[in-house]
Amino acid sequence: MTAKAKIKLKVCGMRLADNIIDVSTFMPDYMGFIFFEDSPRFVGEKFLLPEELPATIERVGVFVNKSTERIMNLLNGTGITTVQLHGSETVEQCLELRQNGLEIIKTFSIDDDFNFEDTKPYVDAVDFFLFDTKGKYYGGNAKTFNWNILTRYHQQVPFFLSGGLNEDNIKDALLLKDMNLYALDVNSGVEHQAGLKDLNKIRAIINILKTNS
Numbered sequence: 001m002t003a004k005a006k007i008k009l010k011v012c013g014m015r016l017a018d019n020i021i022d023v024s025t026f027m028p029d030y031m032g033f034i035f036f037e038d039s040p041r042f043v044g045e046k047f048l049l050p051e052e053l054p055a056t057i058e059r060v061g062v063f064v065n066k067s068t069e070r071i072m073n074l075l076n077g078t079g080i081t082t083v084q085l086h087g088s089e090t091v092e093q094c095l096e097l098r099q100n101g102l103e104i105i106k107t108f109s110i111d112d113d114f115n116f117e118d119t120k121p122y123v124d125a126v127d128f129f130l131f132d133t134k135g136k137y138y139g140g141n142a143k144t145f146n147w148n149i150l151t152r153y154h155q156q157v158p159f160f161l162s163g164g165l166n167e168d169n170i171k172d173a174l175l176l177k178d179m180n181l182y183a184l185d186v187n188s189g190v191e192h193q194a195g196l197k198d199l200n201k202i203r204a205i206i207n208i209l210k211t212n213s
């Protein structure tokens with residue numbers, strides 16, 4: 001019998017050097033950095049990661065409807081090799097970015113009417129899906145979606161669960177672990193303010209993951 005893999009944690013929307021280092025002491029599996037100008041978590045044009053950031057924390061650049069050329073330019077010199085595509089990026093662009101050596105997380109914004117047929121064309125073009133709540137903003141809506149919808153998902157691509165996760169609902173999110181759930185993505189639910197993460201909330205989440213997964 002093979003042991004089930006531990007559910008991973010991604011802390012998204014990091015931007016301030018001291019806060020990045022403080023959060024890194026909890027060793028989340030992923031950290032996300034938002035390269036979208038309209039977000040209050042935008043890292044800026046000339047973003048550089050702090051040198052002390054442990055190499056074992058996977059770094060993710062989050063983009064919304066940017067061209068491949070622009071993504072490659074923005075990532076140049078950052079050492080980031082995973083991208084989260086959070087808009088309406090095509091299968092062709094995912095393949096193009098893969099050819100440039102990037103790992104791909106493709107986001108889908110979920111509401112009650114979401115049809116998982118929409119994810120099928122991406123199956124061979126991405127590494128992971130990320131299911132986030134459809135809302136007013138591209139991301140960071142601070143709302144959960146109806147997770148029962150995920151019972152309709154039967155594809156082989158593992159997914160990140162996102163949207164409104166916090167210390168009060170993360171234990172329930174872990175109940176989805178037999179559904180190809182790969183990672184939990186936290187953002188506004190662990191913040192003092194946009195882009196500034198609350199270390200006590202991250203600590204609480206890490207402890208819940210340790211005892212429940």
Ligand SMILES: O=C(O)c1ccccc1NCC(=O)[C@H](O)[C@H](O)COP(=O)(O)O
Pocket residue numbers: 012013032034036039040041062064086132137138139140141142143162163164165185186187188189
């Ligand atoms: O967080 C943002 O401001 C954001 C803006 C534009 C595109 C993506 C964005 N966030 C990406 C994420 O992966 C968030 O973690 C995800 O949307 C969930 O956020 P929240 O509902 O606040 O937990």
